[in-house]
Amino acid sequence: MEVRARAPGKIILAGEHAVVHGSAAVAASIDLYTYVSLRFPTPSDNHDTLNLQLKDIGLELSWPVGRIKEAFPESSGCITSSPTSCPPDTLKLIATLVEEQNIPEAKIGLAAGVTAFLWLYTSVQGYKPAKVVVNSELPLGAGLGSSAAFCVSLAAALIALSDSGNQDFSREGWLTFEDSQLELVNKWAFEGEKIIHGKPSGIDNTVSTYGNMIKYKSGGLARIKSNMALKMLITDTKVGRNTKALVASVSERAVRHPNAMTAVFTAVDSISNELATIIQSASSADLDIVEKEEKVEELMEMNQGLLQCMGVSHASIETVLRTTLKYKLASKLTGAGGGGCVLTLLPTLLSGTVVDKVIAELESCGFQCKIAGIGGNGLEICFNISSS
Ligand SMILES: Nc1ncnc2c1ncn2[C@@H]1O[C@H](COP(=O)(O)OP(=O)(O)OP(=O)(O)O)[C@@H](O)[C@H]1O
Ligand SMILES: C[C@@](O)(CCO)CC(=O)[O-]
Ligand SMILES: [Mg+2]
Structure with missing residues (x-):
């Protein structure tokens, strides 16, 4: 028995960073997915290892399950229904298991993802041997929510094959989870995101789980029904960055300048709310659509200015802004x-x-462009009984 889960990446139309500090943000799923396949060995396979293949980075990691049990014997794998944060002591024990794998220095940024994997795996499945394969259509660490898509698809595969998964394995094709299970996946994925991001708002795992377009504020989610065919060009500057460090740097700035930063976050909140209203408002004539697009453009520019205030822009981002402005975009x-x-x-x-x-x-500047489909399905799973 094999289960495959796929979860989409996302774009944030307004409100990143400010959402960590309580402002509203607007996000949409994109049609680029991370896939996780999970398979338990049959008794005749005689395998006693937990094997993790990270295809995007060409890394294969393996732990004898006895070694995992020895490193943190408390995990029971029966807490599927009550997602919990990884305690700091356990985080240290997991870190030793990750270090033992001697991940190459160039790929060390991945250690947080592997740590999140071990916490989610042992919490839901305990010490069962298994083979887990991950691959993604998303660029990793580029702002399109690869960490959330990784955590959502992983949590879904683990829950689908857990004792409380309640799945009908005979159903074919890509399937959606029931609402209660989506909620459970989203909560576990959030715990994984905490390990990778430090202090996530939860917007990325939520939009990856539910898909479509959402307005999100401090754990509260409102689904948005778009009345605009938004077409976005996504330019990857190819400059690597780390979400955890950037989120921490904005929080530090907020500590240094509390009044100014509160004003910035409040302005972002208004931008996100106005954007959500425009996107949802009905448009009748062409002129109306042009007007709405002009307002969206203006709000995007205002939000970018405030992101510069937060200190999270970059020379490569400024080059993209200057280039697109030449075309009045x-x-x-x-x-x-x-x-x-x-x-x-x-x-x-x-x-x-x-x-x-x-x-x-x-692209002549070395950037990579794509036009992704916006607002499609969220998490889906697929069973393959023949691989038992
Ligand atoms: N397919 C994958 N295979 C292995 N690890 C992954 C994969 N996708 C994400 N990760 C983990 O997530 C990390 C990247 O997460 P990070 O939050 O920094 O960027 P992002 O999620 O792509 O962007 P953002 O958070 O701004 O949307 C990687 O370093 C790795 O630990
Ligand atoms: C930067 C941030 O606002 C969005 C990352 O996609 C972090 C978060 O909300 O968790
Ligand atoms: Mg992320």
């Missing part, structure tokens, strides 16, 4: 910033020739 960073990806709104009436030109100019 508005852009903002998406996700944690510091490099990573930038969004540019492509208005409905923009000619294909202009789109081609702007992409060519951005």
Whole structure:
């Protein structure tokens, strides 16, 4: 028996970072997925290892289950239904298990993801031997929510094959979870995100779990029904960054300048709320659509200015902004910033020739552009009985 889970990445249209400090943010899923496959060996396989293959980085890690039990004997694998944070002592014990794998220095940023894997795996499945394979269509660490898609798809695969999973394995194709299970997956994924991000708001795992478009504020989620065909160009600056460090740097700035930063976060809150209202409002004529797009562009520019105030822009992001502005197009960073990806709104009436030109100019700077589908399905799972 094998289960596969897939969870989408995301773009944040407004409100990143400020959402960590209580402001509203607007996010949408994109049609790029992370896939996790989970398979338990049959008794005749005689395997007693937990094997993790991270295909995107060409890394295969393996732990004898006895070694995991010895390192942290308290995990029972029966707490599936009550997601809990990894206690600091356990985090240290897991860190030794990760260190023993001698992950190459160049890939050390991945250690947090592996730690999150071990916490989620042992919490839901205990010390069962298994083979877990991860691969993704998302760039890792580029602002498109790869960490959340990783945690959501992993939590879903683990829960689907847990004793309380209640799944009908004979159903075929990609399936959705029931609401109660989606909620459970989302909570476990949030615990994984805490290990990777330090202090996540929960927006990334929530939009990856539920898909579509959401407005999110301090744990509260409102689904948005878009009345606009938003077309976004996503430019990956290819400058690597780390969400945990960027989130921490904004918090430090907020401690140094509490009044100014509170004003910045309040302004972002208003931008996100206005953006959500515009996206949801009905439009009748072409003119109306143009007006709405112009407002969205202006709000994106204002949000970008405030992200600069927070200190999370980057020279590469500024290059994208300058380049797209030459074509009168508005852009903002998406996700944690510091490099990573930038969004540019492509208005409905923009000619294909202009789109081609702007992409060519951005790519001549060494950036990579794509137009992703926005607002599709969230988490889905698929069973493969024949591989038992
Ligand atoms: N497919 C994957 N395989 C292994 N590890 C992954 C994978 N996807 C994400 N990760 C883990 O997530 C980390 C990247 O998360 P990070 O939060 O820094 O960036 P992001 O989620 O892509 O961007 P953002 O949080 O700004 O949306 C990686 O270093 C790794 O630990
Ligand atoms: C930077 C941030 O706001 C979004 C990262 O995609 C962090 C978070 O909300 O967890
Ligand atoms: Mg992340």
